Amino acid sequence: MKVLIYNEFLHEREEGEAKRLYPNGIHHRLAEALGGIDDSLEFSFATLEDHAQVITKEKLDETDVLIWWGHMAHHKVEDSVVDLVCEAVNKGMGLVCLHSGHESKVFRRLMGTRCSVHWRVDYENGNIWMLDETHPLCRGVHNPIRLEAEETYSEPFDIPTPDELVGITWWKGGEIFRSLCVYKRGHGKIVYFQPGHETLPSYYNEDVIRVIDNAVHYTYPSVRIDELTSRYRMPEEKDVRRALYQSPENRESMIVSWDELGDGTVRYTGAEHPHTYELKVDP
Numbered sequence: 017m018k019v020l021i022y023n024e025f026l027h028e029r030e031e032g033e034a035k036r037l038y039p040n041g042i043h044h045r046l047a048e049a050l051g052g053i054d055d056s057l058e059f060s061f062a063t064l065e066d067h068a069q070v071i072t073k074e075k076l077d078e079t080d081v082l083i084w085w086g087h088m089a090h091h092k093v094e095d096s097v098v099d100l101v102c103e104a105v106n107k108g109m110g111l112v113c114l115h116s117g118h119e120s121k122v123f124r125r126l127m128g129t130r131c132s133v134h135w136r137v138d139y140e141n142g143n144i145w146m147l148d149e150t151h152p153l154c155r156g157v158h159n160p161i162r163l164e165a166e167e168t169y170s171e172p173f174d175i176p177t178p179d180e181l182v183g184i185t186w187w188k189g190g191e192i193f194r195s196l197c198v199y200k201r202g203h204g205k206i207v208y209f210q211p212g213h214e215t216l217p218s219y220y221n222e223d224v225i226r227v228i229d230n231a232v233h234y235t236y237p238s239v240r241i242d243e244l245t246s247r248y249r250m251p252e253e254k255d256v257r258r259a260l261y262q263s264p265e266n267r268e269s270m271i272v273s274w275d276e277l278g279d280g281t282v283r284y285t286g287a288e289h290p291h292t293y294e295l296k297v298d299p
């Protein structure tokens with residue numbers, strides 16, 4: 017299972033708590049922690065610095081799940097990369113959006129809303145309550161997940177109503193937050209999960225890591241749309257030409273019916289597709 021982790025990797029390079037907790041970056045901590053409990057995952061990485069070089073169409077075609085962590089440089093992510101990621105999700109790639117990734121261009125585009133939250137930086141403890149312990153995202157996880165300290169995100173969270181609301185965080189201060197949400201966009205699944213402030217050790221919390229691992233498996237694509245469309249693709253001109261003029265014995269497997277309209281134009285109905293097309297065929 018190929019997992020690409022995007023982390024903007026800015027906070028952890030400045031002196032301070034983020035660097036102390038995540039000296040190699042949040043992306044490497046996630047890979048280390050996830051890899052420690054799941055040997056089916058194969059990781060690669062992108063950061064703000066190299067994201068436009070790493071996150072290409074070819075890379076996304078071979079990526080099963082993309083994990084996204086960003087905070088202060090959402091605006092520096094290239095729009096062309098956002099286009100590619102959204103297209104890949106629509107075709108089936110999984111996306112796991114963490115913490116302040118809720119305001120990333122990618123997540124906002126896929127949600128269609130501002131995705132803003134109310135927040136405090138009092139680093140209080142909170143409980144993430146799982147609403148359905150049978151849900152695949154809850155496998156092997158304590159209920160509630162106890163967060164020693166985390167940035168306090170609270171409602172209203174400007175997101176569309178989740179397709180599946182799996183977890184809600186209650187904070188000591190009384191606020192609540194929809195902290196574990198699932199969406200389907202096109203053929204891809206998206207999980208949003210709240211923990212992961214850069215100066216707090218949430219990515220050392222076993223339950224938090226277990227949820228992210230579950231999210232990778234849950235959003236893993238059962239099929240990529242490219243595989244579907246190739247199964248039902250229209251014959252290309254060269255195939256039509258071959259079926260009509262060179263291999264009439266194979267014609268029925270490709271073309272249900274056809275008429276020559278003169279001037280080299282053929283109107284035909286493809287065997288694997290319900291529509292009728294006209295094509296200028298030069299025999």
Ligand code: ZN
Pocket residue numbers: 115116167212213214
């Ligand atoms: Zn934060």
